[in-house]
Structure formats: C-alpha cells, structure tokens
Amino acid sequence: MSRGKRWLFVYIPGFLILLCLFLYEENNHIGITTYTVSSSELPQGLDGYRIVHLSDLQSKMYPNDQYPVVSKVKRLKPDIIVMTGDMVDAGHYDEEATMVLMRGVTEIAPVYFAAGNHEYASRTFPELEKKLTGLGIHVLRNERVRIKAGDGNISLIGVDDPIFNRQEDGDVDKMTAHLREAIGGEVTEDYSILLSHRPELFHVYSDHSIDLSFAGHAHGGQFRLPLIGGVYSPGQGMWPELSEGLHERDGSTLVINRGLGNSVFPQRLFNRPEIVLVELASPAF
Template sequence: MSKRKRWFFIYLPGAILLLFLFLHQENNDIVVTTHKLASHELPQGLEGYRIVHLSDLQSKEFGKEQRPLLRKVKELKPDLILMTGDLVDSSHFDREASMMLMDGLLDIAPLYFSVGNHEYAVREYPEMEKEMIAKGVHVLRNALEYVPAGEGQIALIGVDDPIFNRVEDGDVAKINSHLDQALQEDDGEGHYRILLSHRPELFDVYAERGFELSLAGHAHGGQIRIPFVGGMYSPGQGSWPKLAEGIHLQGGSAMIVNRGLGNSIFPQRLFNRPEIVLIELSNGAPETGTR
C-alpha cells in the first residue's frame, strides 16, 4: 500500500476516530471536584458533613436511566444534595431525562432545588415542579428551610433566577427582592447559611448579604476552556468570565460555581468535563479574603 493510500485509509480515519472519542469523553466523562470548608458558625458534631452540588443538567442523558451519574453521586455518600437550576433545557427539552435524575437522587439523600433561567423558558416546567414536590424534592422558590445537621441545623435559602422577576429593574434589584422574600422566614438565630442561586455574577450581592456559602451554576465553566487561561465565554459575564467555576472568596463569604453537567447553546465542551461538586464541612476557622 502506498504512503498516500495509508494516509487516506488508515491514518486519517484513525485521527477522526480519536478526535470523536476525545470530544465524546469531554462531554460525558464526569469529574468530581472536592472543596473542604470550615466555619465556627456550623453546628457541633458536623465533622465530615458531605454535600453534593449539581447544576445545569439541561435535560442531558448520562447513559441508561442516568445510571453513570447517579452511581458517582451515590459513591460520594452525601448527607445532602443541592441543585442550582437548569434541570431542563428550552431548546432540547426532555422531561424523562430530567425526572429520571431527580427520582434517582431522591433515593440517595434529601434533595433541594432552586430554579434557573431555563425553568422560566420551558412551558412544561410548572407541571414538572408539582410532580417533583409530590415526590419529595424540596423546591426553594424564594424560600428558606432549616435542615438538621450535627447537633443543630443549617439554613438553606433558594432564590429564583432574576429572569422570573418582572417588577424590579436590573438583576441586582431583582435578586435582592427575591432574597428579601426568602429571608422573611429567618429566625435570626445566626445559623450557617447556604444560598442556592443560579447566577454566579451576582456574588457581590451574596457577599454583602453575609451568606457563609453560596452555590451557583449557569456559567458552564466557560464552555470551552483554554488550559492555564480559563473559560472563553459564559452567559451573563461575556468573554473570559472570572466567575465560571471553582471557589471564590470575598471577606468571610465563599461562593462555589459548578461547571454544570449538560450543554445549552453550544453542544460541545472542551477541557471542561461535566462536574459534580463535593463539599465537606467542618468546624473551624474559615478561609477568608478575596479570590
């Protein structure tokens, strides 16, 4: 076989196959990122409390009945599962894929959910939400719930994405209105407070409000990441977003941004695999500063 034929029949198809496998892995190989956080505000007896944070499924399927994703979550042995919006996707809505995940998560640990912008855009979502609540999902719509933890409890606050608010002007005013509504239920006892809010770009608001920990998604890690540089684009932040993934600190407030599980506008991730975040809480001095 000539060199030209080897390139055409062997090397080129081989390269295409390798590229296909690489791109498939980037979209489907789920990674786990662990963050360890300490605070004196946490109840006693909470050492090793484990929270799984998920975000932005966007109606994606991970194998049959979401088994690969559910297996990874179960292996982490969470005490609590928190999800920060975009369970569904307005452009490729798949009710079965989304509900299959929620059903499976409910078998693992208590599940709390706050809504994202895609829940607003999907007309079928309100009926889905009713079904989720009936099954046992705690859907936090500008609401607060206290969760037993260790020898006390922690406060979970969930707020709607700003797009749900048609009254106030600007996302900062909208999210503050949602927070005001949620915090009406605060008993003022000084609990460790975890905020579930879809939008990471509003971290200044969360820090100003004094939340010990905020969880967000929405940015998809910048979708396509350049190694050692960062994500290229995210909604709400534009090019080279600063709050697209990882942990960020502002004073005594921390925010963790989940890179998400699915895709929305652009169908391909690059150097940015789907992410499960594991948070391990313990009593102690918190890390502070700006990052």
C-alpha cells in the same frame, strides 16, 4: 502501500476516530470535584457533613437511565443533595431525562432545588414543580428552610433565577428582592447556605452575609484554555471571572458547578461535566 495511501486510509481516519472519541469523552466523562469548606460558624458536630451539588443537566440523558450520575452520587454518600437550576432545557426540552435523574437521587439523600433561567423559559415549570414536589424534592422558591445539622441548624435558602422577577430593574435588584423575600425579617445565628443559579451575582450574596453559596449557569466557560480558564459564560461574556471552582469574598464562599449538560453549544473542551462534593469542617486551631 504508498505514503499517500497511508495518509488517506490510515492516518487521517485514525486521527478522526481519535478526535471523535476525545470529543465524546469531553462531553460525557463526569468528573467529581471535592472541596473542603471550613467555618467557625458551623454548628458543633458537623465536621464531615457532605453536600453533593448538581446543576445544568439541560435535559441530557446519560446511558442506562442516568446511571453514570446516580451511581457516582450514591458512592459519595451525601447528607443532602443540592441543585442549582437548568435541569431542563427550553431549547430541547425532555422532562423525562430530568425526572429519571430526580427519581434516582431522591433515593440517596434529601434533595433541595432552586430554579434557573431554563426552567422559566420552558414555560412548563409550574407543572414540573408539582412533579418534583411529588417526588419529595424540596423546591425552594425564594424561601428558607432550617435543617437540623450536628448540634444545631443550617439555614438553607433557595432563590429563583432573576428572570422569574418581572417587578424589579436589573438582575442585582431582582436578586436582592428574592433574597429579602427568602430571608424575611427573621434573624438567626444559623450557618447559611444559598442555592442560586447565577454565579455572577456573588457580590449580592456576600453583601447579604451568606456563608456558602452554590451556583451553576456558567457551564465552566464551555471551552477552557490552560492557564487562562473559561472562554465564555452567559451573563459574564468572554473570559468570565466566575465560571467554575471555589471563590471567596468578604468571608463568603461561592462554589460554581460546571454542569452536567450543554445547551446552545453542543460541545465542551477541556471542561468535562462535573459533580461537586463539599465537605464542611470546623477550622483547625
């Protein structure tokens, strides 16, 4: 076989096959990221408390009825599962993909859910909320619940995405209104955990003395470049500062999930789908 034919029939097809396999893996191989968050504010007896964080499924259906997601979550043995919105996608809405995942994870641990911008944009959230609640999922709409944990309680707060708020001006004002509604006038000494879709509003969460916040929305920057990070995230634009990982500000911690699915752009690069596990711990003295 001549050199030209080898390129035409062997090298180029081989390269294209490998490229397709690589891109498929980038979109579908789910990674697990584990963080340990320590705080002196935690109740006694809470060391090792495990929180699994899911976000931004975007109506994606993984093989065998979401088995790759459900099986990985089950192996992590969480005490609770938290979700930070966009589990449906307004552009390619598939409620069944979301419900299959929800039915699977509710058999593992209690599930707490806060809504994102796609829940709002789909215009079907009131019906979806009823179905989620019917499965036993705690849908937190600008409200707080207290969870017995260790020898005390955790205050778990869930807020709607700012797009739900048509009364205030600007996302900061909208989120501030949501947090004030959720927290109310009650003051507790509980360790506080917030579920909110938007990572770029971290300064609002820390200004409200939230101990630990979970967010999604940024999709890890969609493409990630070595030594640089995410390329683009909604709400932050190019080269976003808050696209994934763990961040600290004035004693407050933010964990950002890269998400399980895609929305407007169908491909990830060096940014595989993610399940996050946070283990709580008292600081070592």
